[in-house]
Amino acid sequence: MVGAQLGAQVTIIERAGMGGSAVLTDVVPSKTLIATADAMRRVIGGREFGIKIGDASTAAVADLSVVNARLLELARDQSADIHVGLERVGVRVVIGEGRLLDAKSVAVTRVDGSVETIEADALLISVGAHPRELPTAKPDGERIFNWTQVYNLKEVPEHLIVIGSGVTGAEFASAYNLLGTKVTLVSSRDRVLPGEDADAAEVLEEAFKRNGVNVVAQARAEAVVRDGDVVRVTLADGRVIEGSHCLVAVGSIPNTEGIGLEEAGVKLTESGHIKVDGVSRTTATNVYAAGDCTGVFALASVAAMQGRIAMAHLLGDSVKPLKLNEVSSNIFTSPEIATVGVSERMVAEGKYQADIIKLDLATNARAKMMNINQGFVKIISRRGSGTVIGGVVVAPRASELIFSIALAVHNKLHVDDVAETFTVYPSLSGSISEASRRLHVHL
Secondary structure: OHHHHOOOOOEEEEOOOOOHHHHHOOHHHHHHHHHHHHHHHHHHHHHHHOOOOOOHHHOOOOOHHHHHHHHHHHHHHHHHHHHHHHHHOOOEEEEEEEEEEEOOEEEEEEOOOOEEEEEOOOEEEOOOEEEOOEOOEOOOOOOEEOOOOHHHOOOOOOEEEEEOOOHHHHHHHHHHHHOOOEEEEEOOOOOOOOOOOHHHHHHHHHHHHHHOOEEEOOOOEEEEEEEOOEEEEEEOOOOEEEEOEEEEOOOEEEOOOOOOHHHHOOOEOOOOOEOOOOOOEOOOOOEEEOOHHHOOOOOHHHHHHHHHHHHHHHOOOOOOOOOHHHOEEEEOOOOEEEEEEOOHHHHHOOOOOEEEEEEEHHHOHHHHHOOOOOOEEEEEEEOOOOEEEEEEEEEOOHHHHHHHHHHHHHOOOEHHHHHOOOOOOOOOOHHHHHHHHOOOOOO
16 A cells, blocks of 8 residues: 555555455454453443343343354455555555565466466565464364464353463453353463563453453463363373363464575574564565564554555655564453553663653542553653653553553653643543653652
8 A cells, every 4th residue: 555655556465365364364353352342341340330231140141153253244344445445546456375486576376276477676575474283282163273263153162271371362361251251271371471561461360360260370281182062171280171162372473484485585584484674674685574474573553564664665755664662562351451662571671771650540530430440550761861661551442542652652752741741530541641740850
């Protein structure tokens, strides 16, 4: 889209549909499922607001066949919208599988078996990644799933075992728990979300405990086998967990094998990801790469930014290199966990000198009205200058609240700039202003 808007003649080669896995099998469907789970949370929580909704045992029931049909339809519609938008600006869309012949040509094999060679002045590779599988836990799409297959479910699982406590595992564990499933989360580490803010992970673990999610920590899954309607997960220490279904969420593998990268002079990292620099260039002249296949950050927003930067750089438009310390991200659990910029871990490791304030939402008037009894706002400012360099929000809709902190990080605002900006009273964003106010240094 950006390339066409900047005047280039653009051709897209795609084998499944516009938007790739982010739209068709990952972000759009999973977040739609999570939105449904959040609706369940609000319906069930209505009693605490004095709202009576039928009998306590039947306050809300999820019809998973309808839920999954809806989310897959939304994914298809979004993909179709992208397709129409691309063609509207003059982009040629070719459905098929591509293989690089060199740094300026691609052979495309269409569904009917025909092959077309497309010549180009430059290439942008964005081939994504696919779920990593355990050799002893092969998904069957019926009882044992990876995250692309879980939408095959027609009924809410009786007992879902989730292997993997990273972002994907935590999100699905949270969603299915709210949809009424008994959930066991197997974590090879000592806590959920080991790579995230420790305070945020603690809040989520408390929410899991309160909602009945069984977290089995420091346990590595060795094998998953199906016996009729029962799934058995064997752990490294010999323990066996039985459930009705299992979701394997143990990372991803870049789709970089067998697509001609070596012939084009594109070098890979040891993990199989494409090496790129700050403007998305690979090691081959005029070949760029973006998205999960680069291993930079597995975020759709980062992939889109990498692509925009690549096109701007290629076509001579104004461009700024990707700044990873400004990336904002969100984990769509309940509550959501949003982060941006420098983390508290980086400060603890001595990479930054910073002041940190954490303000619990329990003190926020709007949070009390909304019956939010967990979560916080954390602001990180550079010591001495008072510049906002990072932040964390744990709350419902944290994905929306983090934007104001991201603006402060991107524009190098002082904590006083944030504190002196008017906020609505009452509002959750008021806690962002208050946290910044507490970081004011009297000179």
